[in-house]
Amino acid sequence: MSKTDDDWKRELTPEQYQVLRKHGTERAGTSPLNDEHREGMFRCAGCGTPLFDSDTKYDSGSGWPSFFRPKDGAVETSSDNSRFMRRTEVHCAKCGGHLGHVFPDGPKPTGDRYCMNGVALKFEPKE
Ligand SMILES: [Zn+2]
Numbered sequence: 439m440s441k442t443d444d445d446w447k448r449e450l451t452p453e454q455y456q457v458l459r460k461h462g463t464e465r466a467g468t469s470p471l472n473d474e475h476r477e478g479m480f481r482c483a484g485c486g487t488p489l490f491d492s493d494t495k496y497d498s499g500s501g502w503p504s505f506f507r508p509k510d511g512a513v514e515t516s517s518d519n520s521r522f523m524r525r526t527e528v529h530c531a532k533c534g535g536h537l538g539h540v541f542p543d544g545p546k547p548t549g550d551r552y553c554m555n556g557v558a559l560k561f562e563p564k565e
Contacts (some may be wrong), residue, residue, distance in 0.1 A: 441533070450484065457536035457555045461520075461527070466501030469556025474503070480512045480554075484535035487512060489559065490552070498544075498551055503559065505552040506544045510525040515540060515553075528552060 441449075445460050456462035465474035470482070479491040480503070489512045490505040511531055518539065525539045529558035537558045544551035 454483050457558045459460045461536045464555045464557050471503040471556035475565045480559045482530040483560045485533035487532045502553050503556045506548045
C-alpha cells in the first residue's frame with residue numbers, strides 16, 4: 439500500500455487520521471466499540487483488513503476495546519519507547535496504520551491484551 443499522507447488525510451476522519459497515521463490515542467472510555475458485544479469482525483478503519491474476531495474481544499476495564507488474539511498475520515508490532523515507557527506498538531500489517539499497544543497482562547489462552555483505539559477499527563456485525 440503506497441498512499442501519500444494527503445491521500446490518508448482525505449480518506450480518513452480527523453480522529454482516524456490522528457490515531458492511524460500519527461500514533462495518537464483516543465481518550466479512554468470514548469469509543470462506542472467498548473460496548474459492542476455483537477458477533478462480527480473488527481476491521482482496520484484505514485484499509486478494511488479483518489483484524490479481530492468478536493470472540494477474541496473482552497472487557498479489560500481499561501476504557502479501550504481489548505482483544506486477546508488478532509487474526510493470523512493481520513497485525514505487526516514494533517517497540518515503542520516514546521513517553522519514557524517501554525511499550526509494544528501494534529499496527530495493521532497491510533497499511534501500517536497505528537492501532538494501539540499490546541500488553542502481557544491479558545486473559546488466557548494468549549495472556550496478551552491488545553489495547554486498541556476504537557477509532558482505528560470498524561465493526562462489521564455478522565448477518
Ligand atoms: Zn490497515
